[in-house]
Amino acid sequence: MPAYKRILLKLSGEALMGDDAYGINRATIVRMVREVAEVTQLGCEVAVVIGGGNIFRGVAGGAGGMDRATADYMGMMATVMNALALGDTMRQEGMTARVMSAIAIDQVVEPYVRPKALQYLEEGKVVIFAGGTGNPFFTTDTAAALRGAEIGAQVVLKATKVDGVYTADPKKDPTATRYASVSFDEAIARNLQVLDATAFALCRDQKLPIKVFSIFKEGALKRVVLGEDEGTLVHV
Numbered sequence: 001m002p003a004y005k006r007i008l009l010k011l012s013g014e015a016l017m018g019d020d021a022y023g024i025n026r027a028t029i030v031r032m033v034r035e036v037a038e039v040t041q042l043g044c045e046v047a048v049v050i051g052g053g054n055i056f057r058g059v060a061g062g063a064g065g066m067d068r069a070t071a072d073y074m075g076m077m078a079t080v081m082n083a084l085a086l087g088d089t090m091r092q093e094g095m096t097a098r099v100m101s102a103i104a105i106d107q108v109v110e111p112y113v114r115p116k117a118l119q120y121l122e123e124g125k126v127v128i129f130a131g132g133t134g135n136p137f138f139t140t141d142t143a144a145a146l147r148g149a150e151i152g153a154q155v156v157l158k159a160t161k162v163d164g165v166y167t168a169d170p171k172k173d174p175t176a177t178r179y180a181s182v183s184f185d186e187a188i189a190r191n192l193q194v195l196d197a198t199a200f201a202l203c204r205d206q207k208l209p210i211k212v213f214s215i216f217k218e219g220a221l222k223r224v225v226l227g228e229d230e231g232t233l234v235h236v
């Protein structure tokens with residue numbers, strides 16, 4: 001039995017690269033999709049927000065001298081590309097997925113309309129939210145918090161490159177230790193950057209827990225959905 005009826009899964013864009021330097025690694029996206037399929041087979045309703053870090057991040061464009069808002073729109077379009085690739089891979093794997101975008105690209109992808117998204121979820125379709133929040137200066141983590149709250153998800157699952165929330169960035173500080181659980185207040189006060197502060201604050205206000213776990217660990221998503229000990233829980 002799944003521990004959650006409906007989840008919002010945030011998939012790392014950067015992880016889609018696999019061992020490549022850029023873009024979408026075929027074997028990696030297929031593996032991710034198969035893990036999602038496993039939890040849908042448990043009867044869990046799944047909505048997905050995908051990042052864009054494998055293609056473009058607005059902050060990098062801004063640092064390079066671009067207008068930051070323009071760079072962020074490029075980043076949002078990167079998430080649309082990832083969402084289309086994810087939806088197509090799901091189709092190839094026999095799943096039914098619908099991509100909905102926060103930015104209008106009507107010839108390519110249907111717009112995000114909340115009641116329609118809820119209908120798809122009730123029908124057992126996977127809904128992939130593309131284009132982040134649709135606004136510059138935000139991230140797909142905040143989009144995951146926002147859409148998670150909108151669809152009444154019981155948890156936001158952040159599937160990322162690290163296996164939980166640490167006292168400091170484990171990629172920079174080898175002495176950092178992993179929390180089994182941590183409160184939103186502590187995560188924000190300590191400026192733990194595994195998610196951005198806006199996402200943490202929104203989930204805290206909506207009393208929407210977040211689970212952070214590794215996208216690279218086989219079976220981790222299923223264990224999280226079954227309520228087993230995996231990753232770090234961020235709670236009120």
Ligand SMILES: Nc1ncnc2c1ncn2[C@@H]1O[C@H](COP(=O)(O)OP(=O)(O)OP(=O)(O)O)[C@@H](O)[C@H]1O
Binds near residue numbers: 013015160168169195
């Ligand atoms: N306290 C911390 N605990 C865990 N990870 C942290 C911490 N502080 C910073 N990080 C970093 O946060 C990263 C995960 O967040 P990030 O938003 O960069 O990636 P992502 O969501 O996986 O990618 P994308 O933005 O492409 O979707 C980790 O790879 C880790 O290095």
Ligand SMILES: O=c1ccn([C@@H]2O[C@H](COP(=O)(O)O)[C@@H](O)[C@H]2O)c(=O)[nH]1
Binds near residue numbers: 131
């Ligand atoms: O609501 C949003 C979401 C994303 N962006 C831009 O897209 C890139 C990629 O998203 P990641 O969360 O970093 O994977 C991000 O760097 C922003 O530039 C946005 O502007 N608004």
